[in-house]
Amino acid sequence: MATRTFPEMPTVSSLLTAYASVSAFVMIFRTMFEQLVPLPLRNYAIDLVKHYLKPRSSELILLIEEKDGYNPNEMFNAAEVFLATKINRDSKRLRITKSLKENHINIKLAESEEIVDSFEGVEVTWKYCSQQQKQLNAENDDGFVPEKRYLELKFDKNKKDVIINSYLPFVIEKAHEIKIQRKVVQLHNLRSPDSGHFSLKQTVNLDHPSTFETLAMDQKLKKEIIEDLDLFVKRKDFYKRVGKAWKRGYLLYGPPGTGKSSLIAAMANHLKFDIFDLQLMNVKDNSSLKDILLETSNRSILVIEDIDCSIVPDRKEPSSSSESHRDGPKDSIKLTNQMFTLSGLLNFIDGLWSCCGDERIIVFTTNHKERLDPALLRPGRMDMHINMSYLTMDGFKTLAANYLNIHDDHRRFREIKQLIKSKKVTPAEVAEELMKSDNMELALEGVVKFLKRKRARDDEDSE
Ligand SMILES: Nc1ncnc2c1ncn2[C@@H]1O[C@H](COP(=O)(O)OP(=O)(O)OP(=O)(O)O)[C@@H](O)[C@H]1O
Numbered sequence: 001m002a003t004r005t006f007p008e009m010p011t012v013s014s015l016l017t018a019y020a021s022v023s024a025f026v027m028i029f030r031t032m033f034e035q036l037v038p039l040p041l042r043n044y045a046i047d048l049v050k051h052y053l054k055p056r057s058s059e060l061i062l063l064i065e066e067k068d069g070y071n072p073n074e075m076f077n078a079a080e081v082f083l084a085t086k087i088n089r090d091s092k093r094l095r096i097t098k099s100l101k102e103n104h105i106n107i108k109l110a111e112s113e114e115i116v117d118s119f120e121g122v123e124v125t126w127k128y129c130s131q132q133q134k135q136l137n138a139e140n141d142d143g144f145v146p147e148k149r150y151l152e153l154k155f156d157k158n159k160k161d162v163i164i165n166s167y168l169p170f171v172i173e174k175a176h177e178i179k180i181q182r183k184v185v186q187l188h189n190l191r192s193p194d195s196g197h198f199s200l201k202q203t204v205n206l207d208h209p210s211t212f213e214t215l216a217m218d219q220k221l222k223k224e225i226i227e228d229l230d231l232f233v234k235r236k237d238f239y240k241r242v243g244k245a246w247k248r249g250y251l252l253y254g255p256p257g258t259g260k261s262s263l264i265a266a267m268a269n270h271l272k273f274d275i276f277d278l279q280l281m282n283v284k285d286n287s288s289l290k291d292i293l294l295e296t297s298n299r300s301i302l303v304i305e306d307i308d309c310s311i312v313p314d315r316k317e318p319s320s321s322s323e324s325h326r327d328g329p330k331d332s333i334k335l336t337n338q339m340f341t342l343s344g345l346l347n348f349i350d351g352l353w354s355c356c357g358d359e360r361i362i363v364f365t366t367n368h369k370e371r372l373d374p375a376l377l378r379p380g381r382m383d384m385h386i387n388m389s390y391l392t393m394d395g396f397k398t399l400a401a402n403y404l405n406i407h408d409d410h411r412r413f414r415e416i417k418q419l420i421k422s423k424k425v426t427p428a429e430v431a432e433e434l435m436k437s438d439n440m441e442l443a444l445e446g447v448v449k450f451l452k453r454k455r456a457r458d459d460e461d462s463e
């Protein structure tokens with residue numbers, strides 16, 4: 001029968017003896033080390049040992065703080081917006097915010113929550129952290145405890161270049177796109193500096209429902225305008241390369257009620273640009289015009305409505321309009337000290353925008369294109385002249401879809417087409433008729449009666 005042999009086990013007393021001699025050696029070594037080695041050298045030696053014994057980490061953590069000194073840190077804001085799109089069902093705690101001006105709820109990570117994302121095969125982990133600033137707290141006896149908020153971005157150290165040079169710019173770009181999508185378009189009324197108000201602009205959210213979809217106009221022209229706008233916002237590099245201010249000018253002309261103001265709102269809603277409405281009548285002189293214009297921001301539409309009505313003829317000019325054409329510029333705006341032609345105004349705005357303006361659109365509207373200074377109509381002055389004309393059948397179908405939800409043909413359409421063809425009628429007039437009833441048949445009947453009445457009235461007038 002096989003017998004098993006075990007190595008001899010150390011006894012308890014031998015273990016205790018060994019322990020005693022090792023600790024005695026450590027104590028002697030420590031005393032000698034402390035007595036013989038000077039303090040700075042000792043610290044250095046300790047740091048060196050710690051450094052080599054520390055487990056090697058292959059991770060790098062970037063701290064992205066909410067504030068850069070007193071300034072907001074754009075990278076932090078962009079990351080918060082971006083991370084809201086990455087929140088998944090693993091998240092346990094989230095923060096919700098909404099400001100008065102926003103029409104959506106913001107979802108953000110709560111303290112210590114993490115989100116894992118990947119970019120070009122690199123895995124990154126985001127973590128939201130906040131720290132109460134204790135040192136400041138002592139001086140603040142009003143009970144307000146400032147918080148230092150930051151995001152930690154953790155990833156493989158070897159991927160530092162990809163993260164810093166590609167991932168972070170990608171996050172900024174994505175956040176920018178999201179912000180544009182969510183932007184609430186605003187309408188600013190620009191006021192003269194001496195109008196007794198503290199601010200030069202009065203701002204409200206633009207709640208105008210007009211979009212290119214609801215706008216009744218020639219489909220081909222509508223498509224052209226949308227393409228023109230889309231190309232304009234895409235061409236930052238082009239404008240830079242050719243050394244031109246990144247701006248575009250549109251002149252909208254046509255009778256009242258044909259949708260000029262609606263088109264401006266549709267443009268603003270399409271591009272998510274703010275509108276700045278400039279009332280030229282209020283502008284006293286060149287320098288207040290400059291002050292007002294400096295209130296406008298990038299990605300905006302500067303609107304000067306009814307330019308033909310903003311004109312106050314110079315007293316020296318003869319009163320008859322035929323003579324005024326001969327003797328001087330008719331469409332000049334009388335400012336306190338000088339005459340200001342619309343072309344001069346455009347030059348002035350161009351000059352200002354070429355040094356401090358990006359993605360600017362300027363829109364003039366008029367009911368009487370023929371009254372404008374030919375200099376303004378010269379090619380190159382306004383980039384696009386848009387004729388907002390009387391209603392066509394194409395436009396009527398858009399209105400019928402908007403107001404009555406008619407998306408196909410209707411038996412009344414043929415009759416309406418004939419009537420619209422023979423009579424000049426504005427989209428505003430027909431829109432008003434369509435609003436009178438929710439009932440499709442009654443509303444269309446109302447339109448037919450209105451068009452017939454209008455024809456009969458015009459026939460009477462011409463007799
Ligand atoms: N082309 C259109 N498409 C859809 N609705 C229109 C159109 N034109 C006018 N409307 C309707 O008529 C109303 C008045 O139109 P809008 O103020 O845009 O006309 P306008 O051309 O700016 O007139 P004005 O020259 O008097 O300023 C709009 O609120 C809208 O309901």
Ligand SMILES: [Mg+2]
Binds near residue numbers: 261262305
């Ligand atoms: Mg208008």
